[in-house]
Amino acid sequence: MTPISNARVLFSAVPKETTVYDISQTIDLESVALNGGFLIKTLVLSIDPYMRGRMTSPDVKSYSVPFALGAPIVGYGVGVVLRSDHRDVAKGKYVYGRIIPHQEYSVLPNLEGLIFLEKDPHLNWTVYVGAAGMPGKKAYMGWKEFSQAKKGEVAFITTGAGTMMIQLAKRDGLKVIASAGSEEKVEFVKEIGADVAFNYKTTDTREILAREGPIDIYWDNVGGDVLDAALEHAAIYGRFLECGMISDLNNIYAKSLTMHGIMVMRLQPKYDTEFYVTIPRALAAGEIKYSEEVSRGLGTVGHAILRVQEGTNTAKAVVVVADE
Amino acid sequence: MTPISNARVLFSAVPKETTVYDISQTIDLESVALNGGFLIKTLVLSIDPYMRGRMTSPDVKSYSVPFALGAPIVGYGVGVVLRSDHRDVAKGKYVYGRIIPHQEYSVLPNLEGLIFLEKDPHLNWTVYVGAAGMPGKKAYMGWKEFSQAKKGEVAFITTGAGTMMIQLAKRDGLKVIASAGSEEKVEFVKEIGADVAFNYKTTDTREILAREGPIDIYWDNVGGDVLDAALEHAAIYGRFLECGMISDLNNIYAKSLTMHGIMVMRLQPKYDTEFYVTIPRALAAGEIKYSEEVSRGLGTVGHAILRVQEGTNTAKAVVVVADE
Numbered sequence: 001m002t003p004i005s006n007a008r009v010l011f012s013a014v015p016k017e018t019t020v021y022d023i024s025q026t027i028d029l030e031s032v033a034l035n036g037g038f039l040i041k042t043l044v045l046s047i048d049p050y051m052r053g054r055m056t057s058p059d060v061k062s063y064s065v066p067f068a069l070g071a072p073i074v075g076y077g078v079g080v081v082l083r084s085d086h087r088d089v090a091k092g093k094y095v096y097g098r099i100i101p102h103q104e105y106s107v108l109p110n111l112e113g114l115i116f117l118e119k120d121p122h123l124n125w126t127v128y129v130g131a132a133g134m135p136g137k138k139a140y141m142g143w144k145e146f147s148q149a150k151k152g153e154v155a156f157i158t159t160g161a162g163t164m165m166i167q168l169a170k171r172d173g174l175k176v177i178a179s180a181g182s183e184e185k186v187e188f189v190k191e192i193g194a195d196v197a198f199n200y201k202t203t204d205t206r207e208i209l210a211r212e213g214p215i216d217i218y219w220d221n222v223g224g225d226v227l228d229a230a231l232e233h234a235a236i237y238g239r240f241l242e243c244g245m246i247s248d249l250n251n252i253y254a255k256s257l258t259m260h261g262i263m264v265m266r267l268q269p270k271y272d273t274e275f276y277v278t279i280p281r282a283l284a285a286g287e288i289k290y291s292e293e294v295s296r297g298l299g300t301v302g303h304a305i306l307r308v309q310e311g312t313n314t315a316k317a318v319v320v321v322a323d324e
Numbered sequence: 325m326t327p328i329s330n331a332r333v334l335f336s337a338v339p340k341e342t343t344v345y346d347i348s349q350t351i352d353l354e355s356v357a358l359n360g361g362f363l364i365k366t367l368v369l370s371i372d373p374y375m376r377g378r379m380t381s382p383d384v385k386s387y388s389v390p391f392a393l394g395a396p397i398v399g400y401g402v403g404v405v406l407r408s409d410h411r412d413v414a415k416g417k418y419v420y421g422r423i424i425p426h427q428e429y430s431v432l433p434n435l436e437g438l439i440f441l442e443k444d445p446h447l448n449w450t451v452y453v454g455a456a457g458m459p460g461k462k463a464y465m466g467w468k469e470f471s472q473a474k475k476g477e478v479a480f481i482t483t484g485a486g487t488m489m490i491q492l493a494k495r496d497g498l499k500v501i502a503s504a505g506s507e508e509k510v511e512f513v514k515e516i517g518a519d520v521a522f523n524y525k526t527t528d529t530r531e532i533l534a535r536e537g538p539i540d541i542y543w544d545n546v547g548g549d550v551l552d553a554a555l556e557h558a559a560i561y562g563r564f565l566e567c568g569m570i571s572d573l574n575n576i577y578a579k580s581l582t583m584h585g586i587m588v589m590r591l592q593p594k595y596d597t598e599f600y601v602t603i604p605r606a607l608a609a610g611e612i613k614y615s616e617e618v619s620r621g622l623g624t625v626g627h628a629i630l631r632v633q634e635g636t637n638t639a640k641a642v643v644v645v646a647d648e
Contacts (some may be wrong), residue, residue, distance in 0.1 A: 191613075
């Protein structure tokens with residue numbers, strides 16, 4: 001067969017201008033060497049915010065591997081298998097994954113990073129990189145694993161990847177506050193079930209949250225000042241699900257971190273008995289050591305407070321007011 | 325009985341000068357009206373960083389009730405009951421709680437905010453507002469409830485209230501990195517078991533964490549740049565226990581919030597089957613709605629990337645590369 005054009009998208013520069021469309025390469029679909037792998041035709045490609053993180057100079061430390069300049073970028077996509085030397089991969093199968101090269105045809109060495117998909121006849125393949133792909137999974141799995149959603153609670157969802165989240169929250173019986181960046185999106189968000197929807201470009205987020213909150217669950221794609229506003233209007237024991245890439249919370253996301261606020265008054269009902277059975281005995285026995293900065297007399301309180309507030313105390317500050 | 329002096333510490337100004345020591349009040353211990361309550365003699369008072377949060381003008385919104393100017397401040401303390409009209413409170417009993425007025429003698433109306441204590445003969449009452457009081461409880465209960473500590477993991481503990489935490493972590497078989505503000509504290513921290521201890525005023529925290537980390541558990545009393553450093557050197561699935569009062573994380577603490585980093589790749593093994601059984605079907609049936617911004621042709625990838633990075637895309641961006 002005559003070689004045909006095999007167009008590619010190559011990483012050409014750090015943003016803003018990031019790719020060039022290159023049609024100089026050709027490929028012979030019948031004879032291209034598979035070397036134990038398989039040949040796919042790319043059907044759809046997903047464009048996602050996380051790709052920005054891979055468009056860095058190799059010198060910059062990043063939690064994802066940088067794209068190689070001059071090579072095709074890779075991302076989530078769906079391809080159909082045209083030929084295969086791989087025993088687990090049959091011609092006509094559809095593969096999905098995050099390692100699909102941005103070129104028309106690719107030879108892939110193995111199934112690493114890929115799964116097989118079967119298409120629902122009522123859906124396009126585009127849906128399998130969106131609502132039925134990585135963004136949908138993030139919403140579905142993040143909600144299932146971490147939301148601890150209870151009927152009647154209030155969720156605040158910043159849109160973008162939030163479309164599915166809004167509907168999952170409504171299915172679980174929550175009140176949903178959603179923010180969007182245009183009147184058109186506000187309307188869409190209301191259509192799919194948001195109880196309160198507002199345009200964050202023309203409406204004060206804090207005002208909405210003060211009136212409609214406090215927030216039990218915050219699904220954060222944004223970070224920054226909106227996160228601050230959500231923190232201000234959070235409910236006791238609120239859950240903050242952090243997915244923002246464009247914020248200083250990158251590490252909370254990248255490392256799947258969990259942050260807990262520790263308020264002893266809310267833990268005491270559960271642990272007080274165990275604490276007093278365990279700890280004073282261990283302290284008295286010297287099994288756990290402690291240190292104190294003791295001053296004597298109620299008149300020393302002012303000075304002790306100053307030391308604590310300046311951080312110049314060297315141990316737990318205590319004032320002995322009286323002997324018995 | 326002749327009235328005797330009843331010295332008090334009154335809240336006099338927002339910090340730095342916060343209290344005046346006042347000896348103008350007198351009290352007759354035998355005849356002072358109890359009105360159904362009980363009279364205590366204050367034995368010890370605790371001075372804690374959180375008190376700063378109550379030393380605000382009543383106009384400032386705060387998560388704790390401001391002290392009243394001109395009135396005695398209140399805080400954690402231990403008192404002994406001298407007289408009682410309350411059927412549950414006997415003379416000679418010891419009470420502990422966060423509502424002890426900073427005065428020598430107080431009439432308390434009821435037991436709200438108080439518990440009874442029995443003293444271990446080997447401990448002073450001072451310990452019951454420290455290692456066996458609120459700070460000890462915070463460490464013990466926060467660790468028990470949230471650390472998910474596993475033997476061999478690495479804990480980073482900023483000292484202050486961290487003394488007990490270091491020992492709890494060592495008991496659970498963890499490697500402990502501890503920071504302290506003086507050479508003397510560094511020595512103490514090593515004595516009680518820290519594997520790595522350093523003076524954060526003379527040593528680069530990031531250097532230590534890069535060498536001794538990554539950190540599975542961070543017990544944070546500090547916030548700010550040390551928190552940033554800990555985030556940079558956090559392990560995957562790290563747990564951040566936030567107790568800092570002097571930071572912009574006040575709300576994480578005050579509202580007992582939990583922050584989760586959502587990384588879909590780590591959730592897929594658990595949820596992928598359920599997702600594909602549930603979601604494509606719901607999308608196809610129109611039970612869950614979705615939106616897409618579809619462009620056609622591999623040549624549109626560069627433009628699509630730009631729109632996503634500028635945030636000007638109006639829905640999930642997808643490029644259709646080919647029809648089958």
